[in-house]
Amino acid sequence: MDTLNYIILVPMVYFSFAVFVAGVLYRIAAILKKPSITIPLNVYPQKKPAWLHALADTFLMPAVFKAKPVMWFFLIVFHASIFLLIIGHIELIHSFSIFQIIEHDIFLGRGFVGLTLFISLLYFLFRRFSSNARNLSVPEDYFLLILLLLTIILGSELDWARTWFGYQEMTVDGYQTYLKSMLLFKPDISDVTYSGHTFMLVFHVFFANLFILFFPFSKMMHAIFTIPLNKIRRG
Amino acid sequence: MEENLREKLLKAFEGKLTKTIAMYLETCSRCGICTTSCHVFNSMPRPEYSPAARAEVVRRLYKKYFKLQGKFWPSLGEAKPLDDTALDDLDRAAYSCTGCRRCMTFCPFGIDTQQIMSIAKLILVAAHAEPEILSMLADVSISKGESIDLIKQGFIDGLERLEGEVVEKWKIDAEKIPIPTEVQEADILYVALAGAHSIIPSAAIFNAACENWTLSFFEAVNFGAFVGDPGKTRLIMDRIINEANRLNVKEVCICECGTAFRVLKQMSGKQSFKISSITEVHARYIREKRIKLEKNRFKGIITYHDPCQIARNAGIMDEPRYIIKHLTDNFTDLSKKPEENWCCGGGGGLVAMGQDSHDFRMKSSKVKADQVKATHASILVTACENCHSQLSDLNKYYKMGVEVKFLSSMVADSLI
Numbered sequence: 316m317d318t319l320n321y322i323i324l325v326p327m328v329y330f331s332f333a334v335f336v337a338g339v340l341y342r343i344a345a346i347l348k349k350p351s352i353t354i355p356l357n358v359y360p361q362k363k364p365a366w367l368h369a370l371a372d373t374f375l376m377p378a379v380f381k382a383k384p385v386m387w388f389f390l391i392v393f394h395a396s397i398f399l400l401i402i403g404h405i406e407l408i409h410s411f412s413i414f415q416i417i418e419h420d421i422f423l424g425r426g427f428v429g430l431t432l433f434i435s436l437l438y439f440l441f442r443r444f445s446s447n448a449r450n451l452s453v454p455e456d457y458f459l460l461i462l463l464l465l466t467i468i469l470g471s472e473l474d475w476a477r478t479w480f481g482y483q484e485m486t487v488d489g490y491q492t493y494l495k496s497m498l499l500f501k502p503d504i505s506d507v508t509y510s511g512h513t514f515m516l517v518f519h520v521f522f523a524n525l526f527i528l529f530f531p532f533s534k535m536m537h538a539i540f541t542i543p544l545n546k547i548r549r550g
Numbered sequence: 551m552e553e554n555l556r557e558k559l560l561k562a563f564e565g566k567l568t569k570t571i572a573m574y575l576e577t578c579s580r581c582g583i584c585t586t587s588c589h590v591f592n593s594m595p596r597p598e599y600s601p602a603a604r605a606e607v608v609r610r611l612y613k614k615y616f617k618l619q620g621k622f623w624p625s626l627g628e629a630k631p632l633d634d635t636a637l638d639d640l641d642r643a644a645y646s647c648t649g650c651r652r653c654m655t656f657c658p659f660g661i662d663t664q665q666i667m668s669i670a671k672l673i674l675v676a677a678h679a680e681p682e683i684l685s686m687l688a689d690v691s692i693s694k695g696e697s698i699d700l701i702k703q704g705f706i707d708g709l710e711r712l713e714g715e716v717v718e719k720w721k722i723d724a725e726k727i728p729i730p731t732e733v734q735e736a737d738i739l740y741v742a743l744a745g746a747h748s749i750i751p752s753a754a755i756f757n758a759a760c761e762n763w764t765l766s767f768f769e770a771v772n773f774g775a776f777v778g779d780p781g782k783t784r785l786i787m788d789r790i791i792n793e794a795n796r797l798n799v800k801e802v803c804i805c806e807c808g809t810a811f812r813v814l815k816q817m818s819g820k821q822s823f824k825i826s827s828i829t830e831v832h833a834r835y836i837r838e839k840r841i842k843l844e845k846n847r848f849k850g851i852i853t854y855h856d857p858c859q860i861a862r863n864a865g866i867m868d869e870p871r872y873i874i875k876h877l878t879d880n881f882t883d884l885s886k887k888p889e890e891n892w893c894c895g896g897g898g899g900l901v902a903m904g905q906d907s908h909d910f911r912m913k914s915s916k917v918k919a920d921q922v923k924a925t926h927a928s929i930l931v932t933a934c935e936n937c938h939s940q941l942s943d944l945n946k947y948y949k950m951g952v953e954v955k956f957l958s959s960m961v962a963d964s965l966i
Contacts, residue, residue: 342576352568354816356662358655359865359889378656382583390658450597451580451606453628455619532619534580540573541659547570548660 320513323521324493325502331524338531343539357550365549372545386442393435399428400470407487408494422474429471436464455533462526469519473512485510551633555677559632560615562676566669567616574666575612577659578602584653584663589892590646593916601653601663604643608669611636637679644670644778645681646910648900650858650893667898671778683906684777684899691773692782695789698767705767706731712746712753719754719962729753732797733764738831739799739823741766741790741810743935748805751962752828758965759840763803766793770810771935776899787813794823803831806956808859808897808934815864827860829933832961833869836876843876843964850928852878854957855941856888857934858897870933870957877960882925892918894932896940911940912947919948933957 362368371377374394380387402414403422417423440460443452473485489506496503507516529535567575585591585600597603613620613629620629630636649664674680694701709729716728729749730736740756740763742748749765756763768789774782791814794802801824804811811827818825835841854874860866867888874881885891895915900907922930922944930945930952932938942954 346569346572346576349567349569349572352570352665353819356570356665358651358862360867361865372658372660376658379581379583379658382586382656386581386583447585447597447600448580448582451582451585451600451602453580453606453626455626456580458626532617534576534578537577537579537659540577544570544573544577544660548654548662 317508320508320517321504323517323524324504324507325497327524328497328520331528335527335530339536339539342531342536346540355550356547358548361550366546369542369546369549372549373541386438389435389438392431393439396428396432396435399423400432403428407490408498409491426471426475429467429474432467433464433471436460436467440464459526459529459533459535462522462529466519466522466526469515469522473515473519485512485516551637556632559673559676562672563611563615563669566672570662571665571669574605574661575609578605578609578661579659580606581658584657584661587653587656589648589650589652589895589917590914592892593895593914593918598642599646599914601647601657604647604670605661605663605666607636607639607643608666632673637674637677640670640673641679643667644674645898645900645903645907646914648858648893648895648897650897651863652858652890652893655862655889664898668778672780675777675779680777680779681899681903681906683903684773685779685782687902688773688777688779688782688786691769691771691786691789695768695785698789702767709749709765712750715746715750716753716757719750720758720965722757726757728757730764731767733762734797736762736764736797736799737801738763739766739790739794739797739802740764740805740828741768741770741802741814742805743771743807744769747956747959748935751956751959752805754962754965755832755835755841755958759835761840764797764799766790768793770804770807770814772810772813773899773902775809775813776902783813783817787818790814791818791821794821799823801826803828806933806935806938806958808857808864808936812859812864827864827866827869827933828958829860829866829869829873832958833872836873841961842966843961844966845876845964846878846880847964848878848929848960850880851926852881852929852931853884853922853925853927853952854881855884855894855922855930855932855937856891857932857937858891858893860933861891862889866933873957873961874931877964882927884921884925892921894918894937894940894944896936896943901936901939908943912943915940915944916948919944919950922950922952923948927952929953929955929960931955931957931960 376387376390379390406414442448443456485507492506493504507513580602582600582602584602588599588601591599610628610630611632613627614624614631619627644667647663647667649667651662651664654660654662671680713728722728738761740752742752742765772783772786774786790802802814803826804814805828815825852874854870856867895911895918900911930941932941938954938956944950945952945954
């Protein structure tokens with residue numbers, strides 16, 4: 316069991332991150348190597364400055380708001396929550412004063428960010444079963460949603476256990492020791508593997524590993540391409 | 551399908567993979583927001599008529615042959631091989647899309663389904679599985695360009711027969727030629743369609759504005775673009791560019807044909823002459839007071855259909871409304887925003903396919919007919935030949951009770 320924990324918490328994390336970084340860079344390079352299209356592909360009327368409208372299209376999704384306001388709500392909640400969780404995980408490596416503009420314990424939102432993310436993912440998953448979306452969906456769509464759902468349930472449980480139930484066995488210090496050691500390539504998992512709660516962390520990291528491993532080869536690349544494509548539409 | 555044919559088709563596919571198109575193929579999350587933006591889906595709600603579903607037909611081939619995921623785990627993205635079944639799917643996808651790009655305005659990623667369908671059309675061309683009529687029409691246009699000297703005299707004789715009707719609309723000095731051709735250094739080279747309706751009203755308006763103009767020997771429509779053959783599109787476009795350069799004109803004015811205007815304006819690259827649509831030119835004449843129009847000559851409510859290739863895809867939205875303002879006090883718009891107007895349902899070569907596409911064109915454009923009926927207009931005006939033909943067919947099929955007119959003919963009939 317210790318060996319399995321070690322494999323998931325150390326070599327698999329390194330491997331997944333390496334594939335993620337190399338994969339994303341490779342995909343971007345592969346696109347950049349292709350010839351440029353010579354015809355304008357924007358739609359009219361053009362609004363200036365185009366880059367500002369492209370950013371608004373990307374982050375505020377006004378077209379989605381107009382067409383499907385409920386979906387827009389969950390998309391905004393989902394992406395904002397992802398952003399907050401990325402900050403939370405960075406704080407698990409090191410605390411930065413800039414993130415403490417709003418004073419908080421590690422992970423803003425006292426566990427509610429994970430909960431809103433969970434609810435958003437349930438919405439995204441269940442809407443795939445409605446007729447229009449079901450006909451368009453491919454296994455990849457369910458696979459990614461289920462991977463994220465499992466990662467978030469386990470990650471949230473870790474956070475809730477710590478903050479809601481006064482569960483003190485695996486502390487922020489313990490996570491920081493583990494993550495810092497990973498960053499310095501001197502892996503030390505002792506602080507996160509002695510607790511009865513370890514299996515939650517191991518599963519959380521395992522599903523997160525799978526997700527980032529798969530990222531460059533999936534539709535998740537929309538995270539990279541949405542801004543340039545919206546800029547092309549805006550002209 | 552034989553292996554060497556598949557390789558040939560995949561080579562054609564690869565040739566279309568520019569940076570932008572590759573990003574379009576990589577990015578779709580199949581959220582389905584685009585589904586209800588398509589007039590075909592709204593009129594005939596079938597899953598295959600969602601823009602994302604059409605694009606997925608091409609995307610599944612892309613995954614199979616150009617993505618690691620499709621090579622190692624094809625079932626995950628439902629990657630599909632390029633075979634005879636795939637060709638049928640490509641045909642259904644490409645020729646149920648009019649290339650109106652309305653879905654693009656709703657897509658959170660800005661994916662251009664028309665561009666993805668251009669891959670489908672090119673594969674069909676490479677497999678000789680495209681609609682034969684479109685290729686034949688493109689070939690006729692090209693051969694006309696190659697043998698222009700043989701047909702010149704016949705064309706000029708035909709124009710002489712139209713001169714009387716031009717003068718009837720606007721009288722000019724007897725020594726002047728009502729429909730001039732081959733005018734060196736003309737200010738405008740007017741490229742019309744093959745038909746008197748495209749020449750007579752415009753000629754009268756040019757003459758009323760005392761324009762130094764000349765008529766092109768070629769028709770504007772680009773069947774190469776309809777069939778999705780870039781080589782033929784270029785050859786058809788080049789006939790006009792060469793003529794404009796030979797005559798050393800200042801401006802090329804494209805008649806009421808959306809595809810012809812967009813192709814020349816956006817694909818011809820940098821040229822020594824300006825490229826305008828006839829609607830822009832007419833608006834300019836009114837603004838500069840070179841022509842005057844009798845207001846309210848046409849009675850009843852007038853509404854305007856924005857041709858997708860001229861409005862949403864080329865930006866000509868204010869000019870037609872400016873002209874109409876000089877024609878009537880009784881105008882009502884079809885949609886709140888011109889860019890969100892429903893397509894007429896005849897683009898992408900569907901109208902040119904004639905009776906072969908008639909049933910689909912009518913059924914897939916119910917939403918358009920409903921939109922027109924809701925205005926209670928008596929005149930439906932547009933600035934595109936394709937749209938005019940389709941709207942006229944819809945008028946009969948759905949008993950819309952409107953008179954479908956060209957904007958240029960209304961301008962010509964209102965000249966004072």
